[in-house]
Every structure is written in C-alpha cells, then in structure tokens.
Amino acid sequence: NMPEAKLAREAEIRYASVSMITDFDCWHPDHENVDVEQIIKVLLGNAEKAKVMIKNLIDNFEEYIDPRDPANNCLDVAIITSLEKRTQKTIDKLKTVAGRVLNK
Known part of the structure; x- marks a missing residue:
C-alpha cells in the first residue's frame, strides 16, 4: 500500500488501509479448518462493520483534521x-x- 499512500499524501488525500480478517485457520495450529460458509458469514459481518466505520469516518472527519497538519x-x-x-x-x-x- 505504500505507493498508494505516497500518491494520496501528495494529493492531500487522507489514506488508510483497512484489513478485515475472514479466517485464521491457516496460521493458528490449534484451530479446526473453516469452511466457505463460515468465511462468508464473517465476510458479510465485516462488510457491515466496514459500512459503520465509513459512516463514522464521514461523520467525524473534519473534527480530526488539524489545520496545522502539513x-x-x-x-x-x-x-x-x-x-x-x-x-x-x-x-x-x-x-x-x-x-x-x-x-x-
């Protein structure tokens, strides 16, 4: 994401990368495998969380911009x-x- 972040900064665009995990069985040695149905359920939940996050960002964006920020x-x-x-x-x-x- 660094090239995008640098280009966004140059254009005075605030940029953040958001990662939302769908499953962790690939790195968690003591966890059972997950199936597609479980992943889709988490994915849909993450989509709802992302909508809330974006709404909160839009509603509160100006409040957190420091006018002295370069x-x-x-x-x-x-x-x-x-x-x-x-x-x-x-x-x-x-x-x-x-x-x-x-x-x-």
Whole structure:
C-alpha cells in the first residue's frame, strides 16, 4: 500500500488501509479448518462493520483534521510543471484532485 499512500499524501488525500480478517485457520495450529460458509458469514459481518466505520469516518472527519497538519498543503510543492507548459486538457483532467494549485 505504500505507493498508494505516497500518491494520496501528495494529493492531500487522507489514506488508510483497512484489513478485515475472514479466517485464521491457516496460521493458528490449534484451530479446526473453516469452511466457505463460515468465511462468508464473517465476510458479510465485516462488510457491515466496514459500512459503520465509513459512516463514522464521514461523520467525524473534519473534527480530526488539524489545520496545522502539513498534509493539508502537500500540493503546494507537488506540481513542478511550469504554468505555461500545462495544457488545458491536463488541467481539466487533474482539477478534481489538484484544482486548488493548478493555476498558481
């Protein structure tokens, strides 16, 4: 996930990887094998937990952003192409992510 995390940081996008375990019989020596039905049950439960997590993230996101966090301004130094060398096509393609700094 490191390449994605670095690219997200450069674009001022908060990034987190979430892993949700479905079974642990492959590394747990004293546990019986699990079957597909058990895995699907856990997978569906994890999907519900993920929905709650995303809702909580959306509802509370702004509260936890520190205005002094340097990640807020990574784009200020991310674009090195001079203004006169930027094409309108490229600007249009990137404005959703980098619109704040594209015309500086």
